[in-house]
Amino acid sequence: MDVRAMHIANGIVNGPVSAIFAVFAVAALAYCVRRGRADLDERLAPMAGLVAAFIFAVQMLNFQVLPGVSGHLLGGTLAVILVGPWVGALCVSTVLIVQCLLFADGGLTALGLNITNMALLGTAAGYLLVVGLLKVFKNLGATALIASVVSVVVASQGFVLEYALGGTTSLSLSTIAGTMAGVHVLIGIGEGLIAATTVATVARVRPDLVYALRRFRTPAPVEVAA
Amino acid sequence: MKKKWFWFAGLFVALVLAGVVSNFASSSPDGLDAAARQGCTFNADDEITGGTCMAQQEKDHQLGGSPLADYGIKGIDNPYVSTGLAGVAGVLITFAIGGGLFWVARRRTHV
Numbered sequence: 001m002d003v004r005a006m007h008i009a010n011g012i013v014n015g016p017v018s019a020i021f022a023v024f025a026v027a028a029l030a031y032c033v034r035r036g037r038a039d040l041d042e043r044l045a046p047m048a049g050l051v052a053a054f055i056f057a058v059q060m061l062n063f064q065v066l067p068g069v070s071g072h073l074l075g076g077t078l079a080v081i082l083v084g085p086w087v088g089a090l091c092v093s094t095v096l097i098v099q100c101l102l103f104a105d106g107g108l109t110a111l112g113l114n115i116t117n118m119a120l121l122g123t124a125a126g127y128l129l130v131v132g133l134l135k136v137f138k139n140l141g142a143t144a145l146i147a148s149v150v151s152v153v154v155a156s157q158g159f160v161l162e163y164a165l166g167g168t169t170s171l172s173l174s175t176i177a178g179t180m181a182g183v184h185v186l187i188g189i190g191e192g193l194i195a196a197t198t199v200a201t202v203a204r205v206r207p208d209l210v211y212a213l214r215r216f217r218t219p220a221p222v223e224v225a226a
Numbered sequence: 227m228k229k230k231w232f233w234f235a236g237l238f239v240a241l242v243l244a245g246v247v248s249n250f251a252s253s254s255p256d257g258l259d260a261a262a263r264q265g266c267t268f269n270a271d272d273e274i275t276g277g278t279c280m281a282q283q284e285k286d287h288q289l290g291g292s293p294l295a296d297y298g299i300k301g302i303d304n305p306y307v308s309t310g311l312a313g314v315a316g317v318l319i320t321f322a323i324g325g326g327l328f329w330v331a332r333r334r335t336h337v
Contacts, residue, residue: 006256006258006259007258008258009262009284009285009287010284010285010286010287010288011283011284011285012262012280012281012283012284033331036331037331037332037333038333039333040328040331040332040333041332041333042332044328044332045325045328045329045331045332046233046325046328046329048324048325048328049320049321049322049324049325049326049328049329050233050236050237050240050321050325051324052320052321052324052325053237053240053317053318053320053321053324053325054236054239054240054243055320056240056244056316056317056320057239057240057241057243057244057248057313057316057317058243060243060244060248060251060297060313060316061243061247061248061251062251062252062253062254062256063251063252064252064254065257066260068254068255068260069254069255069256069257069260070251070252070253070254070255070256070257071256071257072251072256087328090328091324094320094323094324094327095320095324098316098319098320098323099316100289101289101292102289102292102294102316102319103292103294103295103296103297103312103316104287104289104290104292104294104295104296105287105296105297107285107287107288108287108288108289109285109288156257156258159258163280167280168280168283169278169279169280169282169283170278171265171278171279171280175264176261176264176280179260179261179264180257180258180261183257183260183261184257186257187256187257205232206229206232209232
């Protein structure tokens, strides 16, 4: 069975704009390494490897969202909840780099674009939402669901921005933005269900491995909610 | 639940998802690909027959000849085996590279 290519291919966004985003991605990832090292202890490091492997696996599972249109998890929100924002962005990037270099998925020229959208924008949006929502709800699953939807839509609009700057075809930007946003709301709901199930499961069996439970909750002496 | 089991269980779930469940994934274009194809018409072989769309500008992948390209293993004809083994390879490679780099980069408590 054919698994389709899932990320931005070469040629859709021109070379100069792709190069600018590649430089941006490298700089941002270097910053993530610096910040992430503070989080990476002997418990988080293997968890981060597992999260990357899990995201790789789940990205292969395209689910139908409309007739003739599918989608797959991007993983930013899931990674933020389990390993934190900095290491989370590095996890998603690891997956994208492996997919690009070994599986010919996502153009090599487009790697910076794909990392910017899915690993950086998607994770950043997921992080802001998770931190905010966990102050309101106690429920990790509901937080994962809502944050995933927003994170996936934000990542999809990252592509729209890149296309606006360096698109190689002259198509209506508002049509592309609308199509991308609409489809990615649906994909985000699918991602959210997967992310919610995953984090709820990990929180039940090994709550000590869930970064969000250790770090994002207000440090008041509250009981652990399910 | 013994603490060590979590790691084996987690990796096992990832391997089953990538190795088995991946064969039941939808093969429709994903959201981005669908947007890229919007505006063009396609024939039965999925070749562009007219219109204007982003997909027309797509260029081949520089590493399209890689042995694992397109989530299959070159030389294995059975599509289920090919996709499944490529998925298993991907999970193990990602775990090894990711886990290895994160382990090397970790903060040492006593240094």
